[in-house]
Amino acid sequence: MRHVVSAAFIAIALAWGTGAQAQAPQGYPADYTKIIEAAKKEGKVVIYATTDAVAANPLIKDFETLYPGIKVEYSDLNSTELYNRFIAEAAANNGTADLLWSSAMDLQVKLVADGQAETYASPEIKTLPKWAVWKDAAYGTTYEPIAFVYNKRLVPEGDVPKDHTDLLKLLDTKTDFYKGKITAYDPERSGVGYLFCNEDIKDFPQAWDLFKAMGKAQAKLYTSAGAMMERVTSGEHLIAYGIFGSYALGRSKKDPNLGIILPKDYTMVTSRVAFISKKAKNPNAGKLFLDYILSKRGQDIIANKADLYSLRSDVDGEATIKGVTQLVGDKARPVPIDQTLLENLDQAKRLAFLSKWQQAKKGQ
Amino acid sequence: MPIVVYRLLVLGVTTLAVATPLSLVVYQSFLTAPFFDPSAQLGLLAYSFVFADPDFWQALWTTVTIACGMAAIAVPLGALLAFLMVRTDVPGRHYLEPLILIPIFVSAVVIAFGYVVAIGPVGIFSTLVKDALGFVPWNLYSLLALIVIAGLTHVPHVYLYSAAALRGLSTDLEEAARVSGANPFRVAVSVSLPMILPAILFAGVLVFFLGFELFGLPLVLGDPQDVLVLSTYLYKLTNKLGVPSYQLMAVVVVAIIAITAPLVFMQRLLLRQAQRYVSVRGKGLKTQPLRLHGWRWFAFGAIVFWLFVTVVVPLFGITLRSFVVTWGEGVNLLDVLTLDHYRELTDYPNVVRGILNTLGIGVIGGAVAVACYTAIALAVHRWNSGWTRLVDYLVMVPRAMPGLVAGLALLWVFLFVPFLSPLKSTMVSIWLAYTIVWLAYGMRLVSGTLLQVAPELEEAARIAGANDLRVKRDVTVPLIKYGMLASWLLIFLIFVREYSTGIYLLGPGTEVIGSLLVSLWGTGAVDLVSALSVVNVVMIGVGLAVAVRLGVRLHG
Numbered sequence: 001m002r003h004v005v006s007a008a009f010i011a012i013a014l015a016w017g018t019g020a021q022a023q024a025p026q027g028y029p030a031d032y033t034k035i036i037e038a039a040k041k042e043g044k045v046v047i048y049a050t051t052d053a054v055a056a057n058p059l060i061k062d063f064e065t066l067y068p069g070i071k072v073e074y075s076d077l078n079s080t081e082l083y084n085r086f087i088a089e090a091a092a093n094n095g096t097a098d099l100l101w102s103s104a105m106d107l108q109v110k111l112v113a114d115g116q117a118e119t120y121a122s123p124e125i126k127t128l129p130k131w132a133v134w135k136d137a138a139y140g141t142t143y144e145p146i147a148f149v150y151n152k153r154l155v156p157e158g159d160v161p162k163d164h165t166d167l168l169k170l171l172d173t174k175t176d177f178y179k180g181k182i183t184a185y186d187p188e189r190s191g192v193g194y195l196f197c198n199e200d201i202k203d204f205p206q207a208w209d210l211f212k213a214m215g216k217a218q219a220k221l222y223t224s225a226g227a228m229m230e231r232v233t234s235g236e237h238l239i240a241y242g243i244f245g246s247y248a249l250g251r252s253k254k255d256p257n258l259g260i261i262l263p264k265d266y267t268m269v270t271s272r273v274a275f276i277s278k279k280a281k282n283p284n285a286g287k288l289f290l291d292y293i294l295s296k297r298g299q300d301i302i303a304n305k306a307d308l309y310s311l312r313s314d315v316d317g318e319a320t321i322k323g324v325t326q327l328v329g330d331k332a333r334p335v336p337i338d339q340t341l342l343e344n345l346d347q348a349k350r351l352a353f354l355s356k357w358q359q360a361k362k363g364q
Numbered sequence: 365m366p367i368v369v370y371r372l373l374v375l376g377v378t379t380l381a382v383a384t385p386l387s388l389v390v391y392q393s394f395l396t397a398p399f400f401d402p403s404a405q406l407g408l409l410a411y412s413f414v415f416a417d418p419d420f421w422q423a424l425w426t427t428v429t430i431a432c433g434m435a436a437i438a439v440p441l442g443a444l445l446a447f448l449m450v451r452t453d454v455p456g457r458h459y460l461e462p463l464i465l466i467p468i469f470v471s472a473v474v475i476a477f478g479y480v481v482a483i484g485p486v487g488i489f490s491t492l493v494k495d496a497l498g499f500v501p502w503n504l505y506s507l508l509a510l511i512v513i514a515g516l517t518h519v520p521h522v523y524l525y526s527a528a529a530l531r532g533l534s535t536d537l538e539e540a541a542r543v544s545g546a547n548p549f550r551v552a553v554s555v556s557l558p559m560i561l562p563a564i565l566f567a568g569v570l571v572f573f574l575g576f577e578l579f580g581l582p583l584v585l586g587d588p589q590d591v592l593v594l595s596t597y598l599y600k601l602t603n604k605l606g607v608p609s610y611q612l613m614a615v616v617v618v619a620i621i622a623i624t625a626p627l628v629f630m631q632r633l634l635l636r637q638a639q640r641y642v643s644v645r646g647k648g649l650k651t652q653p654l655r656l657h658g659w660r661w662f663a664f665g666a667i668v669f670w671l672f673v674t675v676v677v678p679l680f681g682i683t684l685r686s687f688v689v690t691w692g693e694g695v696n697l698l699d700v701l702t703l704d705h706y707r708e709l710t711d712y713p714n715v716v717r718g719i720l721n722t723l724g725i726g727v728i729g730g731a732v733a734v735a736c737y738t739a740i741a742l743a744v745h746r747w748n749s750g751w752t753r754l755v756d757y758l759v760m761v762p763r764a765m766p767g768l769v770a771g772l773a774l775l776w777v778f779l780f781v782p783f784l785s786p787l788k789s790t791m792v793s794i795w796l797a798y799t800i801v802w803l804a805y806g807m808r809l810v811s812g813t814l815l816q817v818a819p820e821l822e823e824a825a826r827i828a829g830a831n832d833l834r835v836k837r838d839v840t841v842p843l844i845k846y847g848m849l850a851s852w853l854l855i856f857l858i859f860v861r862e863y864s865t866g867i868y869l870l871g872p873g874t875e876v877i878g879s880l881l882v883s884l885w886g887t888g889a890v891d892l893v894s895a896l897s898v899v900n901v902v903m904i905g906v907g908l909a910v911a912v913r914l915g916v917r918l919h920g
Contacts, residue, residue, distance in 0.1 A: 046872075
């Protein structure tokens with residue numbers, strides 16, 4: 001008898017559950033239920049991302065509670081591996097990711113420009129900043145300020161730079177103290193580093209002076225933010241230039257020795273770009289996940305659980321567009337998601353920049 | 365099934381497994397775009413780009429320097445170590461033997477992470493030394509440090525071959541020298557080591573070759589000062605153009621193969637030479653080990669010091685890191701102790717899967733791999749034909765491809781061979797990659813065992829009327845059972861340690877600890893990396909302990 005009762009309960013719960021889920025989220029067109037139904041039939045969504053599973057975990061778990069029956073298969077890869085794998089799999093045409101979500105903004109835009117993305121106008125478009133949507137295919141999903149990070153134990157309080165000019169001054173006046181103690185992404189070996197340097201040149205007239213000063217201070221260049229922060233907290237280096245605010249925030253919660261500065265003169269803001277693959281086997285589940293990370297519910301988790309910074313103005317918390325605005329006012333400079341990013345991949349420009357950089361690295 | 369069919373079948377499958385990824389890489393290097401891109405054309409563009417790049421030559425030069433330096437350190441130390449362990453009365457030899465081999469079985473990335481924490485600029489040992497001296501007398505990120513670490517961690521490779529050669533030699537000549545008044549050092553340098561010169565040379569070439577394969581050490585230790593070797597140059601190359609470029613990577617791989625392939629064949633020649641030398645072996649009486657007298661404890665101390673630097677320091681470093689939140693200058697480690705990193709491991713399904721998959725690939729994958737190696741070894745066993753030489757060369761070909769690239773090539777194979785593609789996201793792809801990459805090593809293990817089976821028993825069976833396959837199944841295989849078990853253990857250790865081959869095959873369902881470590885290091889999850897490294901070391905430690913307990917000789 002007990003079995004019958006509990007079976008009945010389960011049946012009711014299931015019926016109620018599916019009934020509730022079949023409704024479109026508020027503000028979405030009524031026929032959105034069709035996408036949900038189709039996605040449930042697909043049963044899973046395959047995601048390739050550069051966001052490490054550590055940070056993405058709360059998003060995935062919440063998505064799976066919101067849409068029971070749709071499993072998230074999540075792979076975190078570095079941006080090069082992600083690109084390599086995706087173009088090979090797309091060409092082989094026997095299954096690849098449904099959704100690509102990468103912090104390598106230029107490579108993502110290139111894939112969209114090369115026709116690898118499905119055009120899909122998300123119902124969330126109207127809630128997003130203009131610069132974050134391109135061709136109804138590429139969507140910015142985060143609002144990550146690029147910060148200076150420093151060791152609170154070992155950097156004297158008077159030295160802590162408030163903006164780029166401060167940092168330049170500090171390196172010019174205390175060159176010996178900071179010799180070998182500054183760290184940054186290496187634009188020669190890291191795509192992110194290259195992107196950062198180029199944006200700096202657009203936003204900061206003295207950018208090359210700063211690069212030269214870093215060269216004179218024998219800055220140590222890395223390809224991974226984790227390696228840089230590990231070495232800043234240990235005291236091997238003291239100040240890291242150009243770290244994703246998201247990584248820094250997550251790390252500083254565990255280790256109070258890590259200080260974060262959003263530069264007051266201008267703060268570059270990058271965004272993780274997502275798009276749905278044209279070769280997606282589960283396109284509807286892909287759309288559902290994309291809409292979910294752009295939705296208020298998803299962005300709330302992005303801001304407050306994953307520390308990835310929300311780009312929606314209606315989300316509250318430290319890691320949000322609001323939080324960043326509070327700190328730097330109107331000095332935030334989001335990198336727009338559009339064809340200008342493709343210039344970064346121009347070979348001639350790249351080689352020209354790199355040879356100039358090599359000079360700067362020597363302090364010349 | 366007649367034996368000829370079996371032999372040709374095995375030969376065919378092996379050729380296919382080895383040649384497909386390799387030819388794909390070579391073919392790709394002569395194209396102007398990825399091979400699956402419709403706009404790809406034949407051409408030498410990729411070659412001219414790479415050869416015109418000064419960084420390529422810089423990386424090549426660094427690689428050669430490292431390989432030479434490694435050999436210069438590892439060869440004399442390894443040979444001397446072998447002499448001490450095999451011929452003299454150094455105390456505690458029995459306990460030292462398994463310890464000496466640890467560096468072979470610990471992943472290079474784990475060792476590198478450990479060194480950063482232990483003797484990096486603000487490492488635990490560095491700060492101690494700095495307190496005493498006022499400065500840190502070494503720079504972990506210099507080329508010199510990389511060479512010394514690479515050299516010291518490869519001492520066991522030389523030790524293995526030298527010790528095996530020494531054991532095969534009679535001690536008559538050494539005793540003669542001793543009686544004539546030579547001191548033990550003189551005996552080693554003037555008598556013992558010259559006798560095993562071919563084996564030492566062989567080991568030297570091997571170490572030089574392994575220098576070209578280095579990936580984990582330069583990846584971690586070369587990063588801060590931009591010390592590029594060919595394998596890490598592959599990364600930088602991608603960024604030069606902004607867009608990852610298969611054809612340029614393929615060119616670098618072809619360049620690596622062009623250097624390593626001759627080395628592999630040189631090894632073969634030397635090995636044959638070495639065995640010829642050893643033919644003067646005598647079944648001497650049990651002899652007394654050379655007495656070192658006062659030098660006894662000095663030699664012991666030297667070995668322990670080497671073990672301390674190459675094993676204790678890095679493993680201590682990584683273990684410590686896994687139990688603290690932060691570390692470095694001005695941090696009291698007692699304040700920051702934690703078990704959180706280990707708890708966090710279970711939060712991530714991919715990490716949990718990675719640990720299980722690693723065990724699986726070691727235990728099950730290792731067993732299946734040994735079965736395959738045995739199948740190949742049996743096919744050429746007692747087969748007087750030119751084909752056997754082909755197989756000899758064939759199994760060595762994958763050795764010339766760095767694991768990272770072999771993984772990428774296999775990804776292509778799994779993508780574009782229709783009946784294989786469903787297996788792409790399963791452990792089968794990882795297993796196949798590992799099995800191919802370690803083909804030469806595994807074959808040496810199994811054929812070594814097969815060589816110990818005298819032909820009489822097989823002949824007896826044949827005379828009694830059994831056909832060739834029956835003989836193999838009922839006589840040869842049961843006779844080498846123990847050898848196969850030993851091979852299984854060694855392959856387990858190698859598969860659990862492996863980190864570079866799985867990187868490009870990493871995905872949901874194909875996580876293994878090694879490639880997760882590299883990937884997590886890239887995203888900066890150092891906490892997880894350290895805890896996972898310790899898990900990996902523990903697995904290997906258990907495997908080693910079982911091997912020692914069962915009395916497995918830890919070499920082929």
